[in-house]
Amino acid sequence: MADQTNPQAGNDAPSFNLQRVYLKDLSLEMPNAPHIFLEQEAPQVEVSINVGGQRLTETLFESTVTVTVTTRIGDKVLYLVEGTQAGIFELANIPADQMDPLLGIVCPTMVYPYLRANVADAITRTSLPALHLAEVNFQALYEQRIAELSQQQAPQGGNDSGIILPPNATRQ
DSSP states (O other): OOOOOOTTGGGGSOEEEEEEEEEEEEEEEOTTTTGGGGOOSOOEEEEEEEEEEEEOSSSEEEEEEEEEEEEEETTEEEEEEEEEEEEEEEEESOOHHHHHHIIIIIHHHHHHHHHHHHHHHHHHTTTSOOOOOOOOOHHHHHHHHHHHHHHHHGGGTOOOOOSSSOTTTTOO
16 A cells, blocks of 8 residues: 555654845945045044844744944044845744754855945945954854843843844744
8 A cells, every 4th residue: 555645644744945035225425525534544444233123924033133333534434344244044843942053053054145246345345445254153153142131130130032033022
């Protein structure tokens, strides 16, 4: 007798798919141009990175990585670049305790290379040397945010991580 497969059997299997990656926002300002080009000092670069996410439908989520690059010569801003790269991910049948780490570690890791390329391209178009952003360990960043949040919640008695999505946002 032939084995029969149940067509419904695979419907509960966890599913993780990247649907789309897109540049959500990008701005570049050079408030002191053209005079800043005459400066001879080496610029100082400050970079900050933030990760976010939101539920779009029951199984679709947006994950965002935002970077702000401020480059100064002395007390003058050479350029300021702010960019947000986003991805839409399908996450189906994922256990609730794994949603926040997926959206805070795995999704940003997939989206970030696109943001790096877009920021480097924008800076290159200023006629200045390109700035190539370093790789980011999103797991370490996520764990740091958990530690900070747990210190804030300890006096309040809270224990929901809610690093990427607000508490209870993964349950509908």
